[in-house]
Amino acid sequence: MSDTLSMFNPACLDGPMVVNFGGGVDSTAILVGLARLYRMGDDTAKPDLILFADTGDELPETYENVRRVSEWCEATFGIPVTIASRPNNIPGRVGYKSLSENCITNETLPSEAFGRGACSLKWKHEPMDAFLHGRKRPLREGWLQAQGYEPGIKPLRLIGYDATETQKGKRKKNSEIGEDSTNFYRYPLVEWGWSREECERAIAVEGLPKVIKSACFMCPNQTEGELLTMANDNPKLFLRALAIEEIAKSGKHGLRFEGLWRRTRKSDGRPGSWFAWASQTVLDSGISVLATAELLAGYRLDELLHILKPELFAAPTK
Numbered sequence: 001m002s003d004t005l006s007m008f009n010p011a012c013l014d015g016p017m018v019v020n021f022g023g024g025v026d027s028t029a030i031l032v033g034l035a036r037l038y039r040m041g042d043d044t045a046k047p048d049l050i051l052f053a054d055t056g057d058e059l060p061e062t063y064e065n066v067r068r069v070s071e072w073c074e075a076t077f078g079i080p081v082t083i084a085s086r087p088n089n090i091p092g093r094v095g096y097k098s099l100s101e102n103c104i105t106n107e108t109l110p111s112e113a114f115g116r117g118a119c120s121l122k123w124k125h126e127p128m129d130a131f132l133h134g135r136k137r138p139l140r141e142g143w144l145q146a147q148g149y150e151p152g153i154k155p156l157r158l159i160g161y162d163a164t165e166t167q168k169g170k171r172k173k174n175s176e177i178g179e180d181s182t183n184f185y186r187y188p189l190v191e192w193g194w195s196r197e198e199c200e201r202a203i204a205v206e207g208l209p210k211v212i213k214s215a216c217f218m219c220p221n222q223t224e225g226e227l228l229t230m231a232n233d234n235p236k237l238f239l240r241a242l243a244i245e246e247i248a249k250s251g252k253h254g255l256r257f258e259g260l261w262r263r264t265r266k267s268d269g270r271p272g273s274w275f276a277w278a279s280q281t282v283l284d285s286g287i288s289v290l291a292t293a294e295l296l297a298g299y300r301l302d303e304l305l306h307i308l309k310p311e312l313f314a315a316p317t318k
């Protein structure tokens with residue numbers, strides 16, 4: 001990012017500027033970068049809307065970051081973060097409060113575990129699009145219409161890919177303005193050349209606390225390190241993630257692979273199942289990750305499984 005003033009959003013686009021705020025490092029860094037430009041006098045860097053899509057399953061630390069950033073946005077730009085979520089009152093469709101509830105009820109895993117990104121589309125992209133552009137069932141006016149924008153106007157969506165995470169080809173593509181039938185897209189971190197480390201530094205310089213990666217607690221993309229942290233800091237969510245996996249294995253559809261990590265990793269033998277990994281991985285304390293989480297949560301996984309799905313899991317013996 002240049003220190004000299006240049007317009008972030010020269011008047012080439014008529015629509016509003018909307019930040020897709022995921023609650024993690026990258027999108028928080030976009031807001032920090034925009035704030036720097038705005039304070040330097042560039043009014044075009046002020047977002048018109050900051051949108052967070054809530055799956056209902058983020059870690060508490062992410063919800064805390066959303067709350068904190070929302071306060072900071074209000075003080076900085078005069079607008080808080082707006083939360084969009086999937087409606088659970090569509091006639092003729094079963095409503096779920098969260099993606100994890102959807103998984104437990106239907107005895108399945110997030111579709112990311114099957115190699116498809118439909119969970120992200122359904123629980124993140126669709127709610128944000130519906131909030132902006134409106135929806136037919138149930139009929140709801142979109143934010144654009146409510147704000148008086150002309151029909152067909154395309155908002156400029158700012159997306160948080162940092163300059164290191166994209167492959168070379170994608171990075172080149174993401175340094176340009178993209179467009180589809182309803183939105184324009186920009187990737188400010190790629191334009192500014194901000195790597196993940198630079199994003200973290202910018203957030204710290206702004207005086208905002210450290211931000212963790214945002215993702216559903218049972219996201220198949222969680223790493224071993226992230227699971228260890230979750231088992232220790234959020235043991236009830238950790239056990240709920242294992243329960244989702246066990247229910248999917250024993251449920252009506254069954255699983256053709258091991259679990260949330262799909263298959264055993266050839267390089268180091270890491271199991272494809274979070275339950276197997278948590279049972280086998282022993283901590284310095286001499287007890288497994290699973291037993292540690294159960295101790296911290298104050299109940300056992302088999303007790304939780306019986307509560308969630310008594311038809312699948314027998315009452316645990318004391």
Ligand code: SF4
Nearest residue numbers: 110112119120216219
């Ligand atoms: S964070 Fe993971 S589980 Fe949640 S919606 Fe995205 S891909 Fe799916």
